[in-house]
Each structure stands twice: as C-alpha cells, then as structure tokens.
Amino acid sequence: MPLDTARPGSRPERLTAQEARRRLEHERASRLVQLKAIEEAGGEEGDHLMAAQKDSAQRVLKDIDAAFDRIEAGTYGTCQECGQPVPVERLEILPYARCCVGCQRRTA
16 A cells, blocks of 8 residues: 555655645645636636636646545555656645656656
8 A cells, every 4th residue: 555654753655644635635725716716806708828727727626636536545656657656755745646757757
C-alpha cells in the first residue's frame, strides 16, 4: 500500500492517508472558491480568459476526485505510468499528481 504511517523523527517516504486527504480537501476548497469568484465576476460572453480559468479549475477538481479514489483503492502515491512511488515532496506540492515528474514530462 503506498500510504505509510509517519515515522517519528524522520521525513516519511509517503504521505499518510489522513495527510493526503487533508491536502486534497484544501486544494478542493481553493478551487471551489476560485470557481465561485469566476462565476461572480461574470465576464463577457466571449471572455476566453475566464472560460479557460473555469475549465482549468474544473479539470483540477476532477483530478482531486480521482486522487480521492486512488486513496480508497490503495494506489495513491504510485505513478500511474511507471508504477514507482511518486516522491512525497511532489505530493506535498501537488497532492492530486497522478505521475512522477519523469513520466509527467514524457506524457505532457
């Protein structure tokens, strides 16, 4: 299972399920606030920037939901491309990351 319990006095190699959920909830809340602000701002009918921002926030929300699913399935923190662990530092910054940096670069 890719989620480990924290080891006292050392940096864990994996996020705990509780920590991963906390980070994902924070990201979800941030994106929902962002979407609300975009909707309240309204914008013009053809405002491409606002539409792009809204699409981006909605994509991230889908990625966050998929990360919650990976936690439940026991695959959170494992690269979906190569099967290796995603470094904890990457998950701390981008808790909904599906891939390690190397695989992300190859698929981008």
